[in-house]
């Protein structure tokens with residue numbers, strides 16, 4: 001992509017996950033004017049992973065618009081610690097309290113670096129360019145292999161002291177529920193993530209079509225065909241998400257819940273029961289009537305959001321409608 005112009009200043013954005021490390025130069029209108037991508041090296045060698053980040057940054061530094069870059073924004077799989085500048089992504093075993101911020105700053109010629117969790121970054125993107133645009137109080141969620149999220153309150157992104165605020169996936173909605181890998185019980189993620197939708201269906205006798213894997217997408221296909229076990233598994237996931245959204249609405253008064261990630265592709269199979277359950281959990285006047293809508297930005301949300309979070313933190317350019 002070689003656009004003829006970019007509206008500056010620019011932010012170099014990094015989206016770091018367990019499978020890929022994406023980079024882009026993002027202009028003040030949210031356009032991606034240069035891109036770079038590397039697979040995330042597997043295994044315990046943290047320096048190899050950093051090597052891939054260095055390659056992405058080197059490619060961005062060679063781009064035409066690099067001289068207009070004034071900061072780097074990173075959205076990373078969590079947990080992150082923005083206060084310490086370190087990351088410990090569950091699915092990047094080579095990085096535990098890895099000093100990502102100073103390493104990236106050095107590789108980017110000393111530019112300021114703003115780190116947030118990927119849920120917060122997705123929220124910044126949806127608020128700037130997507131389904132939460134125009135809302136001053138929003139919860140955005142990613143429902144995928146895990147469940148993450150972030151908050152916009154009073155018109156501003158709320159990353160929290162360490163960049164993890166709004167992590168709705170690990171709020172307990174089932175006090176004596178199944179143990180969650182995080183150490184708690186009955187978390188939203190333990191009930192509503194894609195792998196848990198599939199696991200629950202399998203436990204209750206559902207089987208995927210011959211030759212296909214037991215994924216949430218396969219459960220969704222069966223549910224569309226009317227399979228009662230598949231429908232029940234989606235309904236239970238929707239119920240957990242509704243309880244989490246209701247808790248958030250009651251705690252901080254949100255007006256919209258934006259849901260993205262692979263599981264949200266199930267569409268009405270997820271959203272219809274979710275809205276129904278929400279009407280029973282969010283009952284007080286100030287918590288009722290939350291709009292529940294699908295996310296608008298696709299795979300670029302992490303990059304756009306990492307740039308938006310940096311722009312807001314450093315007051316580079318406005319990222320609200």
Ligand SMILES: [Zn+2]
Nearest residue numbers: 170180182187
């Ligand atoms: Zn948990």
